[in-house]
Amino acid sequence: MYELKFKEKVCATCPSSDCLLKCQYMSFTGHPEAHGEMMKVVKGKDSRVLNECVTCYACEEYCTRGNHPFYLISERREEKGMFTAPRPITNQWINMTAMQGKYLAGDVKDKALSCCYIPDLGPLGSGEIFKDVASAGVFGAEFMCPAVHTHFARMSVIKERLPVVIENYRKLGVKEVICLHDECYGTLTSIASAYGMEVPFKPVYYMDYLFERMKELKDKIKPLGITVAYQRPCSNRLIPDKLPLVKKIFKLIGVKAPKRLYQDENALCCAEILRSVSGYKLADDVQKRNIDDMLKAGAEYCVFNCPACQSSLSEKVSKRGLKPVHIIDLCKMAIGEKGREAVL
């Protein structure tokens, strides 16, 4: 069984405790308290962190010393038999994402286009932008990143399933896997690495691919001239080095994303997982603050990276007058492949 490579000494000598002090869902009086709580987690002792963490993933980004506080919190919770979400919801996710041999694999050669286990990703990975890889789509639990189980503190599921997913890709003989789901790329890079799993192919982040393709399609781009707010997904916290790509793509297609309070490191999650974990009060509060902030920044569109965020927030942003759109569709709009009305 794979084990989390967590460096206790790095944590013990941390001068900032940023992992907890920057947390938007827990409060600490300062470094001594936060450090003390984190060290309790490290030592496997009871800590209020284990009860209060809402699984937003952000501490993976806040820790700049190469440790994995969120994976450790999830490990400790599971060791103690704790559930973040209600038990039946946790088990439902485990059952729902179990491999049953019902996957789809297209004409895969050197490259595969991963649609994870999310049907919405198939239509996104199409058209001129994806014309060279669209036929190489793969979809199903067999190719799904199991990172979602970190939300439920079931790292054992990840440790059991991720090697199988990696092996399934290996069997396809691919050299590159373009991940349309942020979380897949985060899993194949951050989680796999944290657990010492070898990935025998190159995971490619779809925004890298998107950015390169849009540069190639530069002549077709008609700047959109719109103002947007970007909804950063939780899994992007696993790969913070990829965050600048959003702004680069926006710039390329003539999209303005005015500075707002809840962006980048201070982003708020879509909050649906909070609803599942603790009820509607926190989730409604987070979503309201987030959408208020988008509107205050003057956004006309709410741009999504993750289909789960889009599903959670689309109706809510629409009701407040914002147009929900996935960043891929935004790029398709810029090259005239999709009308603006199509995203409404």
Added chain:
Amino acid sequence: MSDILKSLIEIVGERGVSNAPEELWFYSRDPGVLAPHKPDYVVAPKTTEEVQKIVQLAGRENIPVVPMGNGMSLAGLVIPLKGGIVLDMKRMNKILEVNAMGRYAVLEGGTSQGMLKAYLQKNHPTLRHSLPDAPPTTTIAANVALHGQGRLTNQYGFNSDMVTGLEVVLPTGEICRIGSPSIGPYWFSKGPTLPDLSGLFLGWLGCTGIITKVGLKLFPNKKFRDVELFVTDRVDLVPTMLYKLTHLEILEDVNVWFQPKPLMFLGNYHITMFFTGDTEEEIEFKRKMIWDALQEFMDSKDGGFMSVQYMKSALLEMPGRTIADFADVPKGGGFEYSGPIALIEHYPKYAAKVVELAEKYNVLYASAARLISGGHCMMFSISFAFNRNDPAMMARVEKALTEAMTFALDMGGVPWKPNFKEQKMVMQRMEPNALKLLLMIKKNLDPQGIMNPGNWEVTP
């Protein structure tokens, strides 16, 4: 050509009668597991007077008459167990009146659920009726005659509680009106404040007369309708959860279901709650009340709300189509269920029995219970799917259903739309004087025993 066939043609015309083998084949069976039995004639009248003449003819000739809606009870209730005439009511499908202010409709006895739904949507969008989760071709009169339930049953009771008057052709051929239409032009009450004679026909499965007109309550059709889905793996907590939900008095329909397939549903009990509102604020207010009512189970991690985003349209569909999907899981498209009306506190025992029977008889199960009248009781369906082309599997399902009914009766439950075998099981347990009363009613209304014989056949 026989004299009876000639007489039937004289009554309804040539296109309304058949004794062709291929027609009789269809009218000899329903989609459940009971063995088919052929009728001698199939007749489709268009008017109450035609029904009256057919019944008079049947009386003269001593021929059985089996009134039929769409034949989808699954319990073989319109299989002509003793042959005779199957009276297909589907040509009597006029919507005779909608009294919008009085919130009731008057319909002919073969009017389908789908027709009324479509009519109201087009002509009275602020009104609706309690649609059952049966195909839209099933008829309203048949549904109330077997004490069906629908999407408003938690709020307003059995669909038969929503009847506001009846017109019935008695086994003797007399036409009789029941309730307020018996003394005036309005169809607003089936009984009160008169003696409620509707009980002589509702629940009798066509054994005491043929419903040719039915008055039906209509209800407000709100602008918004929404759904929440709560899951738990603690079956013992389900009754308490339901108690807390029904205490809210805001849910139009509550279903509790569990099934082993697809895998995502395995091991959990699902409570689907439907609610409505005229504004988004009303919907949100009700949603919060529902979440608050169950918060303690979230805190204890014993239950949680499932995101319904991807399932919402399927859940809100009326009638739901997913039941038909279940029938085809083992391929061969068959399913039947026993649906006792039970106390909600017995839910855990019934749930355990479903799984036990499925294992014992090696059949695929599903169960969906529906709360009735704000939680006084529930319909608990013990459903098994089967392949129609596999007689051995069908025989196993039949045994499992019989055992389920025995269990339900042992638990003090009341069978819903019992087939003729289950009716006998009920009568064997019935208090003697109640049985005597049943016999008295049947003998007086149908002295020749020509109405749907084989069903509710009381033997002294």
